[in-house]
Amino acid sequence: MIAEIQVLPSPAGPPDARYAHVDAAIAVLRRAGLRVEVGALGTTVEGQPDAVWATVRAAHEATLAAGAGGVVTVLKLAEGAADGPDSGPTVDELVGPHR
Numbered sequence: 001m002i003a004e005i006q007v008l009p010s011p012a013g014p015p016d017a018r019y020a021h022v023d024a025a026i027a028v029l030r031r032a033g034l035r036v037e038v039g040a041l042g043t044t045v046e047g048q049p050d051a052v053w054a055t056v057r058a059a060h061e062a063t064l065a066a067g068a069g070g071v072v073t074v075l076k077l078a079e080g081a082a083d084g085p086d087s088g089p090t091v092d093e094l095v096g097p098h099r
Contacts, residue, residue, distance in 0.1 A: 001049040001079040001088060005029070005056045006042035009068030024066035025059040035091060042074070046091050049079060
């Protein structure tokens with residue numbers, strides 16, 4: 001499964017650390033042991049479905065735990081069904097030709 005997650009905490013961070021709440025979510029994603037690629041407007045996570053779901057939820061919750069007053073999380077998912085839960089596209093299949 002591939003997920004692209006964008007957390008939009010309010011505020012994004014305190015004045016002295018502009019994106020601290022976003023950084024807290026990214027830290028959770030990186031610690032999960034999944035493939036993680038941080039982008040300018042979202043982060044892509046690749047792994048087994050149960051692990052991806054748990055990880056994106058933890059990232060969402062991390063923004064609140066870091067001190068955000070609220071958060072909206074935008075999530076896009078890609079998963080295949082034909083050959084099992086991990087049969088969908090991979091990051092390399094989707095973006096490899098463009099690198």
